[in-house]
Amino acid sequence: MDEMYLSHMGFKKQGRSLVNKTLIVGIYEKTTNKLIVKVLKNAKSKIFAVCRNHISSKCHVHTDFWKGYCDFKSVFTKHETVNHQDSYVSKTGVNTNQIESVWKHIRRTFKTHIKVAKHHVHLYAKEAAYKFNKIPSFEIVMLCLI
Structure with a gap:
C-alpha cells in the first residue's frame, strides 16, 4: 500500500503538504491483482x-518507510517496510513498485x-x-491473440 498527493496547481509540486493537494491512498493486493483507492x-x-x-490483520503488508505507517x-x-532513500527494494525483497506503477498511470489519467x-477527485480515482x-x-491478452 502507498499514498499519493495529487497537486491541483500543477503536477510538479512535491512533498506531503496538503495545501492545494488531495491525498489518495491505494491498496494493491498481489494475489488477486485488485486495487482499492x-x-x-x-x-x-x-x-x-x-x-x-480493507486489510486482514493476517496479511503481509508492504509500505514505505513513512512515519504514518509506524502503528501498523x-x-x-x-x-x-522499504526505505526509498536507500533503494526501491529492501534486502528482504519488500517493495511497493506495483502501487508506484499505479500512481504513474493515475497521474497520467489526470493529466x-x-x-x-477537487471535489470530484474521488470519482476520477x-x-x-x-x-x-x-x-x-498481459498473459490473458497474449493467449487471446495466439
Whole structure:
C-alpha cells in the first residue's frame, strides 16, 4: 500500500503538504491483482482506519518507510517496510513498485483532463481503479491473440 498527493496547481509540486493537494491512498493486493483507492482529507488518522477496513490483520503488508505507517506493526502481524532513500527494494525483497506503477498511470489519467475539480477527485480515482481492475493481464491478452 502507498499514498499519493495529487497537486491541483500543477503536477510538479512535491512533498506531503496538503495545501492545494488531495491525498489518495491505494491498496494493491498481489494475489488477486485488485486495487482499492480512497481519497482522504487527512493522512495519519484516516489511513489507519482505511487499512483496518480493507486489510486482514493476517496479511503481509508492504509500505514505505513513512512515519504514518509506524502503528501498523501493532495491528498487522506481517508489516514490512522499504526505505526509498536507500533503494526501491529492501534486502528482504519488500517493495511497493506495483502501487508506484499505479500512481504513474493515475497521474497520467489526470493529466488528460482539462481541469480536475477537487471535489470530484474521488470519482476520477475510482474510475482509474475500475479500469485497472478490469484490464486483463498481459498473459490473458497474449493467449487471446495466439
